[in-house]
Amino acid sequence: MSLLKINNLHKSFEGVKAVNDISITLEKGRILAILGESGSGKTTLLHLIAALYEPDSGTLLLDNERITPPSEKLIAGHPDIKLVRQDYGLFPNMSIRANIAYELRYYEENYRNERVDKLLEISGLTHVQHHVPRQVSGGEQQRATIVKAIAEEPKLLLLDEPFSHLDAVNKRRLKNEVLNLIKAEEVSCIFVTHDVTDAYGMADELLIMQNGNALQLGSPEEIYRNPSNQYVAEITGETSLSSELKLSTQHSELRTFLRPSQIRVSEKSAIKGTVVSVKFLGAYYEVILEVEDFNLKMYSFDKLNVGEKIGIKIRQLD
Ligand SMILES: Nc1ncnc2c1ncn2[C@@H]1O[C@H](COP(=O)(O)OP(=O)(O)OP(=O)(O)O)[C@@H](O)[C@H]1O
The missing domain is CATH 2.40.50.140 (Nucleic acid-binding proteins)
Known part of the structure; x- marks a missing residue:
């Protein structure tokens, strides 16, 4: 069943087409990676989905209901869509536990404590729950940010470059941990990256963007095997040869x-x-x-x- 349906979405900034005629359907429980180089429109697309930017045209549906654009609301955003930005977004003077509990401040205390315990457990943060963010590692901060975002059980989690701060070893570890978290909470997820290795092993689907355009959408394996052009071939992995093959x-x-x-x-x-x-x-x-x-x-x-x-x-x- 489809969770998110985007049709012919457009957004320009001063004549620059940041998002140009993008259409995507995301099924429930699936993970989509948006891959493109700097300036390709990834963040703009994420902000449009999160109802933080006003689209120029096009439609966005979540569970078949229109995502209300910022111009029609007092506060931009959508209650069932959570965006995690590149900066961690943790309160620096609150413990990891208090940071997560803050998201659930309007809930009854027993439920809040149980939910925080569960979130700490599935994110592997129980042992650092009383530390403030500067006392934990970058990977732990990133996990804490993600569990904050999923605390209220959103339908859709949006992650902007979730692994960009980390070295290769921590990146591999965090990818597995985030994947387990997303699967444990059965949340659907879209994340943006400029590094295809972030998408491999994690994303069910891959969208390649260039200059605001969607070049190809499919499973990572399909795109790796059958890239639609040389650019897609190069951004999704190493190519052996860049000119026409006339070997034999x-x-x-x-x-x-x-x-x-x-x-x-x-x-x-x-x-x-x-x-x-x-x-x-x-x-x-x-x-x-x-x-x-x-x-x-x-x-x-x-x-x-x-x-x-x-x-x-x-x-x-x-
Ligand atoms: N608020 C804005 N005002 C004007 N131009 C913008 C604005 N936001 C984005 N743009 C332009 O839109 C295009 C797409 O930008 P966007 O940030 O979406 O790309 P990106 O793929 O996320 O890049 P990066 O990986 O560097 O974050 C760029 O040309 C950018 O300069």
């Missing part, structure tokens, strides 16, 4: 891009290449191979040597 008539059906993982060593293959460079990347090596007039990027678990001639096979992604 046998492969003429291949698209104009290749993923490094499509290229495999095959001694018997008629396609031969020379290793130009080898980079150690931890679990694998990144190898640049000169094939005919092209430089192809591929991955190898075995160390290859610069100057070595190898045969390669190109496989389809789907």
Whole structure:
């Protein structure tokens, strides 16, 4: 069942089309990532969904009811939609527990205490509940901000660059924790990011934006395998080659891009290449191979040597 329906949404600022004719449907319980580089319109779209910006045109429905735009309300926003901004938004002098309890201040005390206990538990913050925000880590602050936002059980949680402050290890950990939180609370979620690795493993759906336009919407896997153009291919992962592929008539059906993982060593293959460079990347090596007039990027678990001639096979992604 669809929770959010956006049709032909437009928003311009002084002639700049920040959001240009965007349509999205989000099913209940799903997680959508909006991916785009700086200035592509991600934050504007999030603010339109949160009813914090006035759309120029288009419709927004939550559970089949129109999301009332700011011009028709005294206070902008929607009670069932919570937006978590890039700054943490915690009260600095209140404990983590008090920060979360504040969201439930209008509820009866017993319910409030029980709910806060549950939120602390599912966010793994029970042990730091009496600390003020500066006494906890960045990841813990971010989790506290997110549980504050879901305290009142919103239907839709919007996260603006939720992982941008964190180093790689903490980012991986927080992604798992946020995913568990969202699933435990059965909340639907839209988050924006400029880094596709934030979306992989977390988002059910992915929207690629550029200059206010929606370039492609689909599952991360579909888009990775079948990007609609070179830009989408590049923003969703590494590409092996950026110009037209004319390696062999046998492969003429291949698209104009290749993923490094499509290229495999095959001694018997008629396609031969020379290793130009080898980079150690931890679990694998990144190898640049000169094939005919092209430089192809591929991955190898075995160390290859610069100057070595190898045969390669190109496989389809789907
Ligand atoms: N309040 C505003 N007034 C004028 N122009 C704006 C305003 N908000 C956004 N814009 C413009 O709209 C376009 C989209 O901006 P937006 O902040 O939505 O992009 P973004 O993808 O979220 O970027 P970032 O990743 O840098 O946050 C940009 O060209 C931006 O300069």
